[in-house]
Amino acid sequence: MPAERQKQALAALLALLVVVGVWQYMGGDGPAAPQAAVAARRAAAAEMPEPPGDVALDALDGGRLGPADGGRNPFVFGLRQVTATDDGARRPVTRRPVMPDTAPVMAPPGPPPLPPIPFKFIGLVEGTAGTKKIAVLSDSKGLVVHGSEGAIIDGRFRILSIGTESIDIAYADGRGRQTLRLTGQ
8 A cells, every 4th residue: 555545544443433422422323412411300300308307597697605614624534424513504623533542552573584495405425324314405596506404505504304205404593494396396
């Protein structure tokens, strides 16, 4: 196709798109569309509820209650009660709740709990009947240490007792006793 013919086909296609767009924008259905819109508005107006009958506009001109005098103090905690006086005025009366004379005594918190002992019980070495049992322990860094009952491990922990499936270990000063099972838990 020559270039001139392509331009003419493109212009015709563009004109057709403009006509279709204008036709859809204007309503597309011809004269029936405005009549349908008018009928829909009438049906919607028929469904609307009626406004309320009596509106007391005179009540708006009447006196209004102003702010009550005082009795309210936002900086004081208490119960507010309203009492009537002899002249008919109402006054708020604030009564403070009865507070106990002694405040509860808070005990100081105890020392923080000791951190868990970082060793796992990974094995047991037993010799003949006359020798002591030796526990083999490992920490999270891969350090393997061993010791018998009463031995101090890593300068901080003491092995208290060695059983067949667990050991009892504590800090060297006797605090924080823990039982380590052979499973490593």
